[in-house]
Amino acid sequence: MxxxxxxxxxxxxxxxxxxxxxxxxxPEDLMWTDDxxxxxLFVREEPAAAAEQGASAIKVPAAFMDLARSVAAHTDMxxxxxLYRVLWRLTRGAERHLxxxxxxxxxxxxxxxxxxxxxxIHKMHxxxxxxxxxxxxxxxxxxxxxWFEPEHRIVRLAAPFxxxxxxxxxxxxxxxxxxxxxxxxxxxxxAGVSRSSAPDEDALDDLWRTYYRNIFNPARVKIxxxxxxxxxxxxxxxxxxxxxxxxxxxxxxxxxxxxxxxxRAAKPAPNNAYLKSLHAMNQSEAVAKNHESDPA
Amino acid sequence: MMDLTRKLEILADAAKxxxxxxxxxAARKDSRGGKGVGSTGxxxxxxxxxxxxxxxxxxKVLMTNACLYDCHYCINRRSSNVTRARFTPDEVVQLTLxxxxxxxxxxxxxxxxxxxxxxxxxxxxxxxxxKLREVHHFRGYIHLKTIxxxxxxxxxxxxxxxxxxxxxxxxxxxxxxxxLAPEKNxxxxxxxxxxxxxxxxxxxxxxxxxxxxxxxxxATGQSTQMLVGADASTDAVILGCADKLYxxxxxxxxxxxxxxxxxxxxxxxxxxxxxxxxxxRLYQADWLLRFYExxxxxxxxxxxxxxxxxxxxxxSWALRNRATFPVDVNRAPRELLLRIPxxxxxxxxxxxxxxxxxxLRLADLIRLRxxxxxxxxxxxxxxxxxxxxxxxxxxxxxxxxxxxxxLEINFDAxxxxxxxxxxxxxxxEL
Numbered sequence: 001m002x003x004x005x006x007x008x009x010x011x012x013x014x015x016x017x018x019x020x021x022x023x024x025x026x027p028e029d030l031m032w033t034d035d036x037x038x039x040x041l042f043v044r045e046e047p048a049a050a051a052e053q054g055a056s057a058i059k060v061p062a063a064f065m066d067l068a069r070s071v072a073a074h075t076d077m078x079x080x081x082x083l084y085r086v087l088w089r090l091t092r093g094a095e096r097h098l099x100x101x102x103x104x105x106x107x108x109x110x111x112x113x114x115x116x117x118x119x120x121i122h123k124m125h126x127x128x129x130x131x132x133x134x135x136x137x138x139x140x141x142x143x144x145x146x147w148f149e150p151e152h153r154i155v156r157l158a159a160p161f162x163x164x165x166x167x168x169x170x171x172x173x174x175x176x177x178x179x180x181x182x183x184x185x186x187x188x189x190x191a192g193v194s195r196s197s198a199p200d201e202d203a204l205d206d207l208w209r210t211y212y213r214n215i216f217n218p219a220r221v222k223i224x225x226x227x228x229x230x231x232x233x234x235x236x237x238x239x240x241x242x243x244x245x246x247x248x249x250x251x252x253x254x255x256x257x258x259x260x261x262x263x264r265a266a267k268p269a270p271n272n273a274y275l276k277s278l279h280a281m282n283q284s285e286a287v288a289k290n291h292e293s294d295p296a
Numbered sequence: 297m298m299d300l301t302r303k304l305e306i307l308a309d310a311a312k313x314x315x316x317x318x319x320x321x322a323a324r325k326d327s328r329g330g331k332g333v334g335s336t337g338x339x340x341x342x343x344x345x346x347x348x349x350x351x352x353x354x355x356k357v358l359m360t361n362a363c364l365y366d367c368h369y370c371i372n373r374r375s376s377n378v379t380r381a382r383f384t385p386d387e388v389v390q391l392t393l394x395x396x397x398x399x400x401x402x403x404x405x406x407x408x409x410x411x412x413x414x415x416x417x418x419x420x421x422x423x424x425x426x427k428l429r430e431v432h433h434f435r436g437y438i439h440l441k442t443i444x445x446x447x448x449x450x451x452x453x454x455x456x457x458x459x460x461x462x463x464x465x466x467x468x469x470x471x472x473x474x475x476l477a478p479e480k481n482x483x484x485x486x487x488x489x490x491x492x493x494x495x496x497x498x499x500x501x502x503x504x505x506x507x508x509x510x511x512x513x514x515a516t517g518q519s520t521q522m523l524v525g526a527d528a529s530t531d532a533v534i535l536g537c538a539d540k541l542y543x544x545x546x547x548x549x550x551x552x553x554x555x556x557x558x559x560x561x562x563x564x565x566x567x568x569x570x571x572x573x574x575x576x577r578l579y580q581a582d583w584l585l586r587f588y589e590x591x592x593x594x595x596x597x598x599x600x601x602x603x604x605x606x607x608x609x610x611x612s613w614a615l616r617n618r619a620t621f622p623v624d625v626n627r628a629p630r631e632l633l634l635r636i637p638x639x640x641x642x643x644x645x646x647x648x649x650x651x652x653x654x655x656l657r658l659a660d661l662i663r664l665r666x667x668x669x670x671x672x673x674x675x676x677x678x679x680x681x682x683x684x685x686x687x688x689x690x691x692x693x694x695x696x697x698x699x700x701x702x703l704e705i706n707f708d709a710x711x712x713x714x715x716x717x718x719x720x721x722x723x724x725e726l
Binding site: 103104122125126128129146163165166167168207208211213214217218219220221222225226238244247248251255258267270272275278281282285286 | 300304305306309311313326331332338341342344349351356394397474478479483556557562564649654660
């Protein structure tokens with residue numbers, strides 16, 4: 001049994017996996033672990049410059065590399081070993097069709113991890129909230145900072161979206177393990193920081209809450225639908241979430257108020273040329289239609 | 297003079313009855329190399345959810361809630377005593393940009409009450425979109441509501457700036473419109489949708505020829521909304537109308553909006569509880585039309601024009617067509633797999649891919665995490681034949697009926713209105 005200790009990054013796994021595959025090391029002879037974990041129990045293997053004979057001849061489906069890149073961002077410790085096992089089966093195991101088998105236990109596991117990572121990225125795109133912190137005196141560009149707490153190691157996977165969308169402003173997204181920054185020309189990453197490094201509020205938050213309060217329809221409350229898409233764990237960083245309990249609490253009374261309101265009678269049409277022309281059009285179309293359906 | 301916060305209160309409140317929220321399906325564009333912000337073209341993003349379970353994707357507001365029309369289901373009709381407000385184009389532009397830069401929204405959904413005339417109203421709405429695109433280089437999503445009676449030139453201009461445009465049908469027959477929305481006309485709405493379809497297709501057709509002159513940009517899709525429960529229309533009529541719009545005018549989406557109580561009720565349309573389950577069943581049926589190759593008559597016929605509220609329409613169809621089952625998941629063609637209750641499009645495709653290499657057994661389906669209880673009576677696998685489960689038994693329907701209703705458990709608030717349904721708002725996913 002060999003223990004492979006790697007940085008918890010896709011690229012580190014890829015390099016190690018490629019070498020081990022070339023050497024023909026079977027998955028059952030390996031134990032993988034992140035170097036962030038306690039490793040004293042294991043013999044730490046130096047990333048030896050082992051010969052890579054045959055490695056270039058090994059063809060791996062592109063779909064697997066995409067899957068691996070996404071699975072690598074997951075926090076489950078077993079992912080490196082599982083990735084290598086599926087890689088082994090795809091190549092040395094001669095199961096080239098394996099990824100088409102969503103019914104396979106290993107494939108299913110990778111897909112589940114990939115899906116969890118995808119969802120985390122999607123939620124980051126949705127729930128990051130930028131706060132304006134100033135304007136760059138030299139460039140005149142507005143500067144924004146956001147705080148987000150992803151579940152997986154997704155900052156690098158999620159950042160290109162923000163670059164494309166917010167190219168015209170400077171921004172930083174701070175998270176506990178890694179931060180992303182954009183200054184108009186370069187996307188770069190720095191180490192994680194604590195919550196207190198990020199601003200708590202933005203002058204626009206009140207206006208946003210005004211919008212949120214008023215777009216809510218109290219006559220069709222569906223709390224479980226809201227929570228399945230916006231789980232409570234995100235609420236603490238969303239400025240609008242502080243309104244939720246109150247909106248729910250007052251909804252019954254608001255609907256009762258509507259039902260008890262006296263019904264309004266129809267008012268006569270105002271004197272408006274456009275409205276008159278509409279009514280005339282509707283009349284003549286109705287007349288024409290009656291003629292069409294006239295069996296005589 | 298009314299301040300911006302008060303205007304936003306009124307004009308967001310006035311816009312909430314429009315169910316459309318999509319921010320997907322736009323052409324790919326982004327802000328790199330430009331002067332502004334914005335991107336579209338990927339999956340739409342829901343930036344928040346309100347306690348009604350609806351997503352907040354676009355900032356949905358009206359330009360003004362003053363309106364010449366008298367649609368009795370609408371809080372903004374001229375007979376309503378609601379407080380009226382009106383944004384200036386610059387106010388909407390600034391709000392959109394400010395909200396967008398904070399990542400609250402995907403873009404703008406702009407509609408308006410009709411003031412002075414259709415063309416005048418369209419011009420106001422278009423001016424906002426023009427400023428966003430041309431002055432501020434905004435490349436986020438814009439959805440503009442259009443008015444069928446507006447001039448073709450204005451609709452073309454709206455489509456030039458918008459990613460999506462829409463005209464609401466609201467009710468599926470002219471007879472219902474005559475009673476509840478006397479200014480609206482179904483024939484003119486459809487005529488306008490036909491023109492819009494033509495423009496959308498023109499753009500796509502010419503895009504394929506590299507040397508042809510570039511056509512003016514135009515929205516990539518149109519959608520509409522129908523109200524459910526405001527008039528007496530059956531589900532067959534509603535789905536028939538939707539199907540016609542999908543096939544004749546290639547709409548991207550038809551939204552179904554349960555008529556829910558509004559402030560300022562009309563004497564012509566008394567308020568009642570919103571038919572939320574019916575709305576959900578209509579979305580499921582709509583999915584069957586668009587992705588499962590069902591025909592309207594199979595889901596809701598003239599003889600049986602309303603959907604079963606207790607069961608989803610696919611299961612309901614299967615129970616009415618038991619001779620079709622069981623279906624062999626190892627052999628049946630795709631269109632038949634799509635008919636199996638509990639089996640969605642994605643899993644049908646997974647089954648098709650996997651069965652090229654293996655004979656599927658129940659354990660394989662369990663690993664796909666299918667709803668086995670629902671599925672079992674309708675399928676055969678290498679190791680399962682359902683005869684003994686009683687596909688012919690009369691009690692089969694009873695097996696699928698939902699358990700007695702439970703009350704929704706509330707988290708930190710007093711009891712909610714009567715909503716015992718646990719249905720997803722992204723209704724329709726089967």
